[in-house]
Amino acid sequence: MITGLLIIFPLICALILFLLNTEKWIKIIAVAGSVTQFLISAYGLFLFTTKCNCQLLLYLGSAENLGISLRFGLDGISLLLVLLTTFLIPLIILTTIQHRYRNPSALYGLIMLMEMAFIGVFSAYDGMLFYIFWELALIPAYFICAIWGGNDRIRITLKFFIYTFTGSLFMLVGLIYLFFRTPLPHSFDLHSLTSAILSSKEQAWIFLAFFLAFAIKIPIFPLHTWQPDTYTVAPSGGTMILAGIMLKMGIYGLLRFLLPICPIVMQNWGFIIIILAVVGIIYASIIAIRQKDLKRLVAYSSIAHVGLISAGVFTMTEIGLNGVVIQMISHGINIVGLFMIIDRIEIRLKTTEISRLGGIALKAPFLAVFFMIFLLGSIALPMTNGFIGEFLILLGIFEYNHWIAAVTGITIILSAVYMLRMYQQTMFGEPVELTSNMKDLTWLEALPMIPLVIMVFWIGIFPGFYLHLAEPAIKEMLYFVHG
Amino acid sequence: MTTLIILSLLGVFVLAEGILKKKSWQLPTIFLGLLISLFATIGSWNSNAHFYNEMLIIDNFAVAFTALLIFITFLIFMFAGIYYAAVQRSLDDIFAIMIFALVGCVIMTSFGNLIMLFIGIETLSISLYVLAGSHKEAITSNEATLKYFLLGSFLSCFLLFGIVLIYTGSGSFNLAVIAQYTANNTNHLSPLFQAGLFLMITGMAFKIAIVPFHFWAPDVYEGTPTLLTAFMATVVKTASIIALYRLFVCGFPAIHETWETLLWIMAVLTIIVGNFTGLYQPNFKRMLAYSSISHSGYMILAVIAFNSRTANALLFYSAAYSIASVTAFGILILIRGTKGNDQFSSFKGMAKTNPLEALCLTIALLSLTGIPPLAGFMGKYYLFMAALEKGYLWLVILAVLGSAVSVGYYFKPIITMYLKEGNGEKFVTTISYKTAIIFLSILTVILGILPFLMMDLL
Numbered sequence: 001m002i003t004g005l006l007i008i009f010p011l012i013c014a015l016i017l018f019l020l021n022t023e024k025w026i027k028i029i030a031v032a033g034s035v036t037q038f039l040i041s042a043y044g045l046f047l048f049t050t051k052c053n054c055q056l057l058l059y060l061g062s063a064e065n066l067g068i069s070l071r072f073g074l075d076g077i078s079l080l081l082v083l084l085t086t087f088l089i090p091l092i093i094l095t096t097i098q099h100r101y102r103n104p105s106a107l108y109g110l111i112m113l114m115e116m117a118f119i120g121v122f123s124a125y126d127g128m129l130f131y132i133f134w135e136l137a138l139i140p141a142y143f144i145c146a147i148w149g150g151n152d153r154i155r156i157t158l159k160f161f162i163y164t165f166t167g168s169l170f171m172l173v174g175l176i177y178l179f180f181r182t183p184l185p186h187s188f189d190l191h192s193l194t195s196a197i198l199s200s201k202e203q204a205w206i207f208l209a210f211f212l213a214f215a216i217k218i219p220i221f222p223l224h225t226w227q228p229d230t231y232t233v234a235p236s237g238g239t240m241i242l243a244g245i246m247l248k249m250g251i252y253g254l255l256r257f258l259l260p261i262c263p264i265v266m267q268n269w270g271f272i273i274i275i276l277a278v279v280g281i282i283y284a285s286i287i288a289i290r291q292k293d294l295k296r297l298v299a300y301s302s303i304a305h306v307g308l309i310s311a312g313v314f315t316m317t318e319i320g321l322n323g324v325v326i327q328m329i330s331h332g333i334n335i336v337g338l339f340m341i342i343d344r345i346e347i348r349l350k351t352t353e354i355s356r357l358g359g360i361a362l363k364a365p366f367l368a369v370f371f372m373i374f375l376l377g378s379i380a381l382p383m384t385n386g387f388i389g390e391f392l393i394l395l396g397i398f399e400y401n402h403w404i405a406a407v408t409g410i411t412i413i414l415s416a417v418y419m420l421r422m423y424q425q426t427m428f429g430e431p432v433e434l435t436s437n438m439k440d441l442t443w444l445e446a447l448p449m450i451p452l453v454i455m456v457f458w459i460g461i462f463p464g465f466y467l468h469l470a471e472p473a474i475k476e477m478l479y480f481v482h483g
Numbered sequence: 484m485t486t487l488i489i490l491s492l493l494g495v496f497v498l499a500e501g502i503l504k505k506k507s508w509q510l511p512t513i514f515l516g517l518l519i520s521l522f523a524t525i526g527s528w529n530s531n532a533h534f535y536n537e538m539l540i541i542d543n544f545a546v547a548f549t550a551l552l553i554f555i556t557f558l559i560f561m562f563a564g565i566y567y568a569a570v571q572r573s574l575d576d577i578f579a580i581m582i583f584a585l586v587g588c589v590i591m592t593s594f595g596n597l598i599m600l601f602i603g604i605e606t607l608s609i610s611l612y613v614l615a616g617s618h619k620e621a622i623t624s625n626e627a628t629l630k631y632f633l634l635g636s637f638l639s640c641f642l643l644f645g646i647v648l649i650y651t652g653s654g655s656f657n658l659a660v661i662a663q664y665t666a667n668n669t670n671h672l673s674p675l676f677q678a679g680l681f682l683m684i685t686g687m688a689f690k691i692a693i694v695p696f697h698f699w700a701p702d703v704y705e706g707t708p709t710l711l712t713a714f715m716a717t718v719v720k721t722a723s724i725i726a727l728y729r730l731f732v733c734g735f736p737a738i739h740e741t742w743e744t745l746l747w748i749m750a751v752l753t754i755i756v757g758n759f760t761g762l763y764q765p766n767f768k769r770m771l772a773y774s775s776i777s778h779s780g781y782m783i784l785a786v787i788a789f790n791s792r793t794a795n796a797l798l799f800y801s802a803a804y805s806i807a808s809v810t811a812f813g814i815l816i817l818i819r820g821t822k823g824n825d826q827f828s829s830f831k832g833m834a835k836t837n838p839l840e841a842l843c844l845t846i847a848l849l850s851l852t853g854i855p856p857l858a859g860f861m862g863k864y865y866l867f868m869a870a871l872e873k874g875y876l877w878l879v880i881l882a883v884l885g886s887a888v889s890v891g892y893y894f895k896p897i898i899t900m901y902l903k904e905g906n907g908e909k910f911v912t913t914i915s916y917k918t919a920i921i922f923l924s925i926l927t928v929i930l931g932i933l934p935f936l937m938m939d940l941l
Binding site for chain 2: 063065132138143146153154161162172173176177179180
């Protein structure tokens with residue numbers, strides 16, 4: 001019931017927003033709608049218990065001939081991701097309303113539409129529904145980036161679209177192929193998909209088809225080339241949604257579909273993928289060090305971080321997966337926080353070029369403090385959310401292979417290098433000409449950052465609540481792997 | 484059968500109105516007549532009648548597709564008013580010939596005999612030769628009709644010759660008898676029969692415009708008046724594919740292996756060539772021509788992989804494709820009418836001046852690309868599912884890649900409309916035009932969200 005409401009409500013908000021004309025009302029409805037949505041999901045959390053695994057189910061019947069069953073549900077992992085979505089969207093909207101975009105009704109309507117698609121992705125218990133929502137999320141994302149984006153947006157967003165669309169088409173083929181291997185009567189139902197009988201060769205091909213879609217979305221090296229450009233060119237709200245929520249769809253897909261459907265291949269090929277992920281971390285970190293633009297730097301840092309998360313998925317240890325769940329949330333919070341800060345800098349100084357900035361801490365101390373907190377969370381300093389996630393993932397990798405864990409551990413230092421360098425160059429020192437008149441954050445600007453800061457420390461100090469929520473779901477996933 | 488009679492009478496009636504100089508009555512008469520024939524068609528659901536020694540077989544397959552074709556023709560006539568708004572003379576001839584072409588299409592959906600197939604195709608083709616040249620003053624229209632007529636009549640001979648050669652083997656024009664003959668002689672078919680089969684494939688491939696027999700299509704589509712291009716790209720295309728489906732599925736199912744590979748190659752070529760060439764088209768109309776070529780490639784998947792699902796998959800796909808295409812042609816009519824050309828630059832700034840039209844075109848193009856939750860996606864999904872059920876994995880993978888390529892050209896107008904600044908010139912539209920495109924867009928969305936409305940028919 002609550003799951004259905006979570007999907008329908010943003011859709012209704014989106015439709016209302018599309019019809020509105022006055023900017024003031026659009027902003028009020030967007031904020032109110034997204035906050036209400038958060039409250040609904042919080043009520044869902046209230047109803048949720050960790051006693052049994054799959055909860056808050058919604059079954060609306062099925063189309064026999066199509067094999068689609070309209071089945072939704074939330075287990076621990078999906079609930080956490082839904083909460084992340086509903087938590088971040090109001091904050092992102094609060095940041096965005098401080099901009100003056102043309103045609104705001106379409107912008108906020110599309111954001112709400114995306115929220116609906118995200119919730120659909122995270123709560124679908126049917127492969128085809130998952131696919132439909134997965135693609136549905138792409139259309140608003142494309143239009144948000146393409147219409148309100150920066151320079152050269154046409155080429156970059158089309159590349160982004162074709163890249164991700166191609167990946168998901170392979171997933172579609174894999175999904176339909178899988179459908180005909182499910183026990184009779186064929187169905188896309190998740191339960192049915194996981195009990196499909198596959199030879200190891202078939203598993204390998206299905207793995208590839210799905211993995212391509214997920215790896216492009218995450219993105220895993222070497223399929224990341226769309227990402228830095230898109231993050232840079234997208235409007236700040238769009239970047240936050242892409243980085244904070246959309247890429248979690250890929251990791252969620254790995255957990256929800258690939259782990260139970262092709263456990264053997266996941267185990268056999270896990271080593272290669274982990275190596276790929278680690279190479280991606282090092283590669284992205286090195287490039288990040290050389291970046292001259294704040295947005296691009298954070299974009300590359302994101303590639304490094306999600307590389308670590310995907311490595312964590314493929315360790316397939318309980319502790320590693322715990323880390324993955326925590327780190328998905330932490331990454332969402334930290335990266336949105338970082339992009340919010342960058343957005344504030346850009347709105348004041350009209351540039352995000354590192355070399356032109358400096359001494360902001362003296363002029364805007366609050367901004368610098370918030371920046372520091374998100375940055376430290378991102379570097380994974382103890383007591384922050386990033387530490388818990390990365391630590392658990394590293395433990396998982398250590399259980400999997402000591403040597404890889406050693407190499408990965410070292411790469412974490414790299415993230416400190418580029419992040420702190422960036423901080424030093426932009427925040428410290430004497431104010432340069434451009435930053436000499438910079439104003440500090442207003443209350444309204446700080447408002448969306450405060451919940452994020454609270455989350456950084458809450459997860460950093462008391463992660464137990466979140467781990468506890470996800471535990472049964474992780475146990476069940478591992479059951480498919482280890483029996 | 485009633486449908487055929489009603490439609491033929493409707494054509495004659497429209498002609499008579501021309502003689503009586505009742506121009507304002509024409510479109511209402513046509514709408515009324517099409518509606519009546521639509522209801523008559525639906526009324527014969529489950530009747531399974533056959534006429535004249537199984538010359539015509541009105542099974543549910545025929546009924547469903549006939550209804551679809553009439554419905555799409557109805558949709559196209561909704562744009563006739565705005566398209567011919569500036570034309571003073573009576574248009575009874577054009578409208579009547581369109582309806583006669585529809586009669587040919589209806590025969591093609593319900594033939595039980597190769598002779599009927601040929602009659603259907605010729606009724607259709609001859610009408611189309613005239614329609615392609617109906618804009619007498621334009622040199623492009625004359626070029627289109629000449630090209631189409633020369634090649635079309637030549638390829639009709641292939642078809643006819645093929646039918647004759649098949650007769651030499653099986654001794655009958657009746658599809659059921661031919662099917663019986665092939666089932667009995669699967670391994671020792673006479674060479675003449677086989678030659679006839681391939682000649683027929685050639686002839687049909689030309690009519691559908693499958694690669695490598697597609698070269699006429701872009702030129703003819705471009706030269707033909709836009710409203711009639713819409714008719715050719717949707718109703719005619721669908722009817723030809725249905726005829727191919729019926730021919731092979733009812734006539735030659737036992738020798739599936741002989742024609743499967745050939746069609747397989749042609750389908751893949753059609754999808755690849757159609758989509759890649761579509762990327763390089765200078766204007767919207769030619770782009771739609773290539774889009775229609777590539778979509779016929781997808782529809783052939785249903786013929787190749789025929790099983791219990793494919794008839795319905797084909798029905799759904801052709802409905803989704805036709806509705807979206809008619810929308811796109813509707814917008815094309817608007818743009819040509821206002822700007823005089825259909826270069827992509829004409830779309831600039833349309834999102835600002837005409838947000839509704841831009842949105843409808845976007846929905847249509849996204850549906851043609853195959854993006855959920857629109858009708859086009861469901862059609863593709865259902866078709867791919869049918870093909871994969873028979874194990875055509877590589878065919879589906881290539882088709883999917885073609886879909887990815889098609890983003891490149893379907894997004895061109897979308898990008899131009901939303902992202903490029905225009906000169907602010909507004910396209911003037913009428914209420915009825917707006918109603919028509921909104922209706923079509925709603926259909927596209929509804930079919931996508933509630934696909935089961937049309938999924939279990941056949």
